[in-house]
Amino acid sequence: MLWFLARSSLKNPKWNPKPIIAIPQSPLHNHFSSKSGKSSAPKGNNNKADNQKPKKNPKRSGLDDSKNAVSDTKETTDERVLRARLLAQDEKNPSLNAGPNGRPLFTNISSLSRLSRKDTCSYFKFGEKELNQMLPEGLPMGMVKEFEESMRSALLVRQSFLDLRDNFRRIVDPPLLSSDGKGLKVRKQIVLDGPSNCGKSITLAMLVHWAREEGWLVFYVPRGREWTHGGYFYKNPITGLWDTPIQAENALKDFVKYNESLLKQLPCHIFDPVPLGEGAGIGLLKGVDSVPVPESSTLYDLVQIGIKQTHAAVGVVLRLRKELSLVKDIPVLFAIDQYNNWFTFSEYEEPVTMRSCRPVHARELAMVNAFRSMMHNSMMVGAFSHSTAVGKLRKDLPDVPLDARINLPRYGLDEAAAVCHYYLRQRLLPREAFSEESWKKIYYLSNGNGTEMRVLLPLMQ
Numbered sequence: 001m002l003w004f005l006a007r008s009s010l011k012n013p014k015w016n017p018k019p020i021i022a023i024p025q026s027p028l029h030n031h032f033s034s035k036s037g038k039s040s041a042p043k044g045n046n047n048k049a050d051n052q053k054p055k056k057n058p059k060r061s062g063l064d065d066s067k068n069a070v071s072d073t074k075e076t077t078d079e080r081v082l083r084a085r086l087l088a089q090d091e092k093n094p095s096l097n098a099g100p101n102g103r104p105l106f107t108n109i110s111s112l113s114r115l116s117r118k119d120t121c122s123y124f125k126f127g128e129k130e131l132n133q134m135l136p137e138g139l140p141m142g143m144v145k146e147f148e149e150s151m152r153s154a155l156l157v158r159q160s161f162l163d164l165r166d167n168f169r170r171i172v173d174p175p176l177l178s179s180d181g182k183g184l185k186v187r188k189q190i191v192l193d194g195p196s197n198c199g200k201s202i203t204l205a206m207l208v209h210w211a212r213e214e215g216w217l218v219f220y221v222p223r224g225r226e227w228t229h230g231g232y233f234y235k236n237p238i239t240g241l242w243d244t245p246i247q248a249e250n251a252l253k254d255f256v257k258y259n260e261s262l263l264k265q266l267p268c269h270i271f272d273p274v275p276l277g278e279g280a281g282i283g284l285l286k287g288v289d290s291v292p293v294p295e296s297s298t299l300y301d302l303v304q305i306g307i308k309q310t311h312a313a314v315g316v317v318l319r320l321r322k323e324l325s326l327v328k329d330i331p332v333l334f335a336i337d338q339y340n341n342w343f344t345f346s347e348y349e350e351p352v353t354m355r356s357c358r359p360v361h362a363r364e365l366a367m368v369n370a371f372r373s374m375m376h377n378s379m380m381v382g383a384f385s386h387s388t389a390v391g392k393l394r395k396d397l398p399d400v401p402l403d404a405r406i407n408l409p410r411y412g413l414d415e416a417a418a419v420c421h422y423y424l425r426q427r428l429l430p431r432e433a434f435s436e437e438s439w440k441k442i443y444y445l446s447n448g449n450g451t452e453m454r455v456l457l458p459l460m461q
Contacts, residue, residue: 032233032348080151083427087151096425100417105425107157112165112210115157121418123154134209136257138222140201140337141387142451149454150426156419160408161203164190165210168379172331189374189401191339192383194408197451201337203408204383208335216331217262219255219324221371224338225388226250228346228362234278235350236314241366242348245280248313248367252306252320262330263300269326271295274302274319279310291315299323314366321370325378332378334371339382340390342372343397363398373399410448413440419453429457 090096099105099122107122109115115124131139131153147153170186192200201222208220221227231246256263273290291305291312302323306316324332336342342362349357362368374380384393396402411419420439423429438460446452 032350084151086427090425090427099421100414105418105422106154111213112206113213115162115165117159117162119157120159120162121414122157123418123422124157126153126155128153131209134212134258135205135220135222137220137254140205140222142197142199143202143205145451146202146454150423150428152426154422155202155206156415156422158199158203158415160199161206164192164203164207164381164406168207168211168333169214171379187404188377188379189404190381191374191397191400191405192381192408193405194384195410195449196386197449198408198410199450200383200408201385204335204337204381207381208333211331211333211335212258214331216333217259217266217324217327218333218335220335221251221254222337224336224382225341225385227368228341228348228365230347232280233348233360233365236277236366238275239366241369242360242364243277243314243366245277245310245313248317249280249307249310251317251367252303252313255320256300256303256307260300263303264298266299266327266329268293268297268299268302268323270319270322271297274305274312274315276309276311277314282310285311317367318370325376334378334380336371336380336382338385338388340384340393341388342368342382343393344390374401374404375399411443411450411453412448413443416440416443416448416453419450420457423454423457428454429460433460 097105103122105123107115107119107124109119109124112124143155146155167187167190171188174186192204194200205222208218211218227244227247231244234243234245235241236243271293273292275290276285276288278284291309293302293305299320302316302320306313306320324334344362345359346362346365348360348365350360352358363372374382395405397405417439420434420442424431424434439457442453442456442460446456
């Protein structure tokens with residue numbers, strides 16, 4: 001028998017049984033780090049799979065062919081260099097800047113504040129340096145992709161953006177009419193919803209850009225999902241909510257990037273000491289439970305306390321939310337992208353027993369709990385993002401007014417015409433294959449989905 005086992009082990013050298021040792025983990029830890037992503041290493045022995053030829057599934061052959069066709073349209077580095085050179089030459093020919101029916105493809109207006117109804121269905125040019133200055137927190141991925149594919153920093157002027165801009169402008173300047181001359185209901189709290197790839201995040205970023213042009217103080221969160229994913233999380237024994245110090249520190253750093261000069265001019269109204277929590281991975285401070293706020297402090301000084309002391313980061317963010325609601329000298333706007341991530345479960349889990357965990361809802365996070373509600377008198381916009389795969393939420397959201405939700409439409413026919421002529425101008429598709437019939441086919445095929453139109457137009461033959 002022993003000879004048989006020895007012979008079997010020599011034939012199969014990978015057979016090496018090892019004892020499994022269970023490592024107990026106490027469920028009573030008071031700090032946790034977010035769970036890591038799934039391992040990408042393949043399971044089992046793949047030697048046989050490596051020697052076998054992959055079998056082609058006839059049911060997927062059509063899908064694979066379509067994916068290959070789309071991948072074949074992606075430009076190589078040499079093609080992009082050549083295209084950039086040709087676009088530079090095209091700048092010398094103003095006749096190429098003609099849109100549908102001979103209309104100008106680009107508006108000559110240089111400020112988002114001066115755009116009117118007659119500028120719709122035309123493109124507004126941004127400067128790359130200007131965008132980085134006005135939106136230092138980061139650009140939405142849809143905007144970045146649009147700029148990369150078109151090789152120009154320009155966006156379509158849509159009536160939906162003008163209506164949103166005029167709504168908040170009318171709050172500060174009540175006699176002002178909307179861009180189409182009609183009186184509309186004023187809303188201080190708005191949720192931007194709509195189908196996928198209809199431009200919600202881009203519209204919100206343009207609103208933030210406009211508000212900062214006007215001198216407003218804007219608390220802009222371009223990636224709300226990050227508030228519910230990643231980093232360390234601790235349960236605060238006093239509030240019963242979960243603190244996320246890394247997200248708090250990042251939010252404070254982003255907030256001060258553009259607003260530093262304004263924050264230095266605004267005094268604090270609340271001088272109670274800021275409570276200290278646990279630092280990122282280092283636990284509580286011994287013998288200290290708060291940090292004082294001097295009476296001469298400004299909002300900039302308050303933010304610096306949270307940036308310099310990781311134990312105070314969450315407390316400062318919560319205090320900042322209260323302070324911003326007390327600012328009366330300048331308009332204050334809260335702009336939250338990926339807002340729908342704050343109405344579902346976070347990535348975090350709380351151990352309940354030795355073998356089970358409870359998912360932590362976003363409302364249980366201290367920062368989300370402080371900023372999510374729209375039941376206040378401050379101006380606030382939240383944009384849903386379907387790219388984060390949260391799922392469809394119910395219409396009546398908690399802590400959100402019933403009439404706050406606005407559905408943004410996808411491209412209409414006039415907007416699609418301008419978009420197709422713009423991509424033609426930017427050499428995304430061959431000019432000899434372009435016709436009204438062909439771009440309309442693309443429009444109806446994509447149902448006005450901007451991303452799909454940008455992918456399908458280069459396939460036009």
